[in-house]
Amino acid sequence: MATICELVQLPVGSECGRWTILKKLGEGAFGAVYLVKEKGKNDVEYALKVEAEADPLGLLKMEVAVLLEVKKQKIVRRHFLELADKGNLPGKFNYMVMTLVGKSFQDLRKSAQYNKFSMGTAISVARQSLEAVEDLHNIGFLHRDIKPGNYTIGRKEMHELRKVYMLDFGMARKFAREDGTLRNPRARAGFRGTVKYAPLACHIQREQCRKDDIESWLYMMVEMTSGRLPWRNLTEPNDVGAFKKECKTLRPRCLFGGCPREYLEIFPILDKGKFFDAPEYTAIYELLERAMVSTNRRVSL
Structure with a gap:
């Protein structure tokens, strides 16, 4: 049986919304993370996280909800990433784009x-x-x-x-x-x-x-x-x-x-x-x- 990660694979050079995939940064049980750049803007890199639309856990929805609330409450942004974009490819996957960070x-x-x-x-x-x-x-x-x-x-x-x-x-x-x-x-x-x-x-x-x-x-x-x-x-x-x-x-x-x-x-x-x-x-x-x-x-x- 295919895993969620096997269902969501984005080739290098492909596009997701206004973002171009540069390379895969990692993957786990709940999806994959990619290094991306905004089309037409080559100066800043971001991280794009994807999750299968059919994933019963739907963890990405909660992540987006938290970061949207953080964005609204500007006072608490000192230790949180910027949510740069979010979207859905109908029938395939949901995605979110956020600040690129360093090592864990x-x-x-x-x-x-x-x-x-x-x-x-x-x-x-x-x-x-x-x-x-x-x-x-x-x-x-x-x-x-x-x-x-x-x-x-x-x-x-x-x-x-x-x-x-x-x-x-x-x-x-x-x-x-x-x-x-x-x-x-x-x-x-x-x-x-x-x-x-x-x-x-x-x-x-x-x-x-x-x-x-x-x-x-x-x-x-x-x-x-x-x-x-x-x-x-x-x-x-x-x-x-x-x-x-x-x-x-x-x-x-x-x-x-x-x-x-x-x-x-x-x-x-x-x-x-x-x-x-x-x-x-x-x-x-x-x-x-x-x-x-x-x-x-x-x-x-």
Whole structure:
């Protein structure tokens, strides 16, 4: 049986709307991404993502919805890509065109010494990636798939190597209505996300809320900082969930070894919040600032 990616293949030199395909950048279970240029304009390159029109998941629709909301709410554009175009080739595929970015956190970590960032870099990245989560929440969306592969840095050509971008909103869910009121949780929610970084709520099929995105962010930052997560060799979701619960309630140092001690204080902040509560982002930023000061002091000694 053909996969979605096999159904949507765009040859180099072909055209999609006003865009010319230059090369394929990558592909996965949900579609392919291509490097493109706008016809008649050869100075700026973009990324074009395609998804089969018949794809039952329809993840591209949610991605477009999020980036359109970002575009409307100009105040939150600091860590998001520009949606340059969107469209449909009837009977074949949907597509979206967005800013071209640099390497993902996942690729950067794998190429780094000991598979981790330096302490100062990790804390700096932690702040920017948390800002992106907060900005997304402020426009009423949960990400629900926070992981290193869904964050990138900017491009060297654009002088943005120190800027962080959040990607891939196909798993996102709108938790706030237009009038600002919050949607009630479903009695049971299916697993959404990536097992390695998913919050405990996923493992017990509970509706995710804002603090669950931050729990996933924390797991990601532990891996960026220390080079590993203690359940990295487990594959069964139930086993991973049990290990996460043990680390959170009984053995926190098992999770946070090699990380700033301030990381240990984040879980208690999250646990204070209820389902409808906005997380205490400011308190977490203050912990990251303390961690950076401590790191700089150690380096200078």
